[in-house]
Amino acid sequence: LYQKNKKKEFLEMFGDRFYTYGLEDWAFTPEFGTESLLRHFGTNSLKGYGIDELEMGIIAAGAALHYLAETQHDKVQHITSISRIEEDRYVWLDRFTIRILELFSSPNDNAKTLVHIIDQTVSPMGSRMLKRWLALPLKEKAAIDERLDCVEHFLRNQETSSEIVRLIESIGDLERIISKVATGRISPKEVVQLKKALKAVEPIKALLNESGQPSLRALAEKLDPCAAVTAKIEKEIQPDPPYLVAKGNVIASGVSPELDDLRAIAFSGKDYLLQIQQRESERTGIPSLKIAFNNVFGYYLEVTNAHKNKVPAEWMRKQTLTNAERYITPELKEYEEKILGAEEKILALETRLFTELVQFLAGHIAPVQQNAHLIARADCLLSFATVALRNNYIRPHIAENHVLDIKDGRHPVIEKQLPIGEEYIANDVYLDNDTQQIIIITGPNMSGKSALLRQTALIVLLAQIGCFVPAKHARIGLVDKIFTRVGASDNISSGESTFMVEMNETA
Known part of the structure; x- marks a missing residue:
């Protein structure tokens, strides 16, 4: 990102080998940067983030947010925090x-490379965190010893470690999935994977809690299985939905009576008609009653002349034949309207219900992100234990x-x-x-x-x-x-x- 009026200087300094985007000069002012960040995080000050005096950092972050807004990437609620990389906490490694x-x-x-040797993580988020750790080694003895204590514990408790690794492996990329919730681009299959991931959090939490190792127990206490989220997904989404909502059969039965009725009509039409026929036959005492369809007036009830005196008053006669008469009822007309547009209505209804579910999930981004971060940390420490064991x-x-x-x-x-x-x-x-x-x-x-x-x-x-x-x-x-x-x-x-x-x- 660069100032449009400084394009010439930018190209002279960096050349044209980068993907670039020019912004107006006012987007690179500290006032605009501060205003953008305060509005995004919903706070009155940046002091709590420890960046209130980092003018250049505020300008850069504000410009980045403005770029996202200008390019229609406005769903960024998964960006929940901002922090500076504190030089006094990390070892300095130059690019050479x-x-x-x-x-x-x-x-x-x-x-x-070194990362090929030590990266034995089983989740994408763990792998990303390990690379960050490798680029930013620690300088504080207590923080280093805390990690080493955890690695030592995992080495001494191989059975527990293997079980935690198996559970983390089943979680997948929780970090990426929850970011897709924020942008509204999550698929039904990914929602089910989110449920599976959160279900794995509970046993991981229990195993870490039982470890007796202080740092691992502290990590376990911060894990949140998000029971409300898993319960809602379990209730509302089919166990094995398609990747796209447009493919249908995403929302589970029992969530919406209207959807269940439409599905019954669209996919169980004959059964539904037989139910009406049987019910009306029993109610009127007309054993030969049958339901049929034609293109002139749609679905109708046909009654032979021998039983036409039993026809209820609310039935409307539409056609008289030599040996029978044909009638329609409000219920049959309503059914006809439903069945003709059922599939379209099903898609619209499933899309709306799925969108509502995604909006509900968007309210739980922070705890899921916290889980992703903590599980990635455990994954890194388990990776170190695996490497230590294999390589002596x-x-x-x-x-x-x-x-x-x-x-x-x-x-x-x-x-x-x-x-x-x-x-x-x-x-x-x-x-x-x-x-x-x-x-x-x-x-x-x-x-x-x-x-x-x-x-x-x-x-x-x-x-x-x-x-x-x-x-x-x-x-x-x-x-x-x-x-x-x-x-x-x-x-x-x-x-x-x-x-x-x-x-x-x-x-």
Whole structure:
């Protein structure tokens, strides 16, 4: 997003490789930004969000909301909060470090990255949260230890952990589903998935509560199964509805008497006519009474001349034949009107009832979003426990000092790429402020100099996101920044050194 009158400067600075959208200059003022945010969140101040003094942030957020409104994306009630990324809470990683450590991507084809190794989450929202954790390692010892305590608990209680993983797997992408409720673009099938997801919250809550682990119990207390939501979906939506409302048979029986009547008419017409015929035959004592249809006057009752003296006064004669007479009744005319437009009416009624249900769900966005966030957190911690178990990781000791002591450290990515039977050669690293602040590593090509550099950074990073680490012992003094520079883009995970890459490029 950029100011329309600054398009030339924008293109000179960033080029035309991005998708862009120009807004008027007044959309980039602090007054407009503040007004937009206050109106959206329904508050009198931005102080509670901790952003009241971040003028540039307010301008950017206000411009983003204005863009959504201008492009008809006005259903944004799922955006329920705004916060700043506090630099004093997270480790600083510059873009070169992220690229060189190959946290999320690699310039080399088919190369594994750190996220490939540690992401064993079973839900899309858990996977997204894990990537955020990896990009923003923690700096507070208490917060790191809290995550490590949870991972340790899951490791010690494998049976419970496996059951929670199974339940989370059944939830699907709760975060995305509830955002579709806000935009009004949720399908009937997704509504049923929302019900299934919320039903899985209750046993997850119970298992976490029974764990006895303080952090997990605190997480469980915040989980809300949203019983009213599951009950309403259970009552109003068919168990296996189509993806589109237009396909029909979305709303369950018993929700709307009018809909049930229309369905009975549209799909059980003969049965309904037989019921009328039988009832009227018994009431009038005309055993030969029958109901038929023609294009002239629609549905009618036919009575033979032998019984025409039994015809009730309210029946209206429409046709006289040689041996019989034909009559219509208000009930038959009403039925006829219903059946002729039943399918259209069914679709309109189902659409209205489904829209009303979605509006009801929109009133429960906040607690469902909270559930999604908490379940994603549990998924990440379970993923760390799974990785630790599979790869023989240990719990790092986090200290508020300047000592880095790693015994038999391993590179988490390279060790998984080695041929079967070949073991990774582990390394020790010790650094402190008093006796060994700097290490100079020398050696021939492919001896592991770059690997050791990256391995040390990755072990520290893993420790500070609350994950166990590939080592026999690790004492990590908290760091606030990680910088990594390697001479060239080597392909370390595939066994090519910096020198080899350079030689290949030259050749």
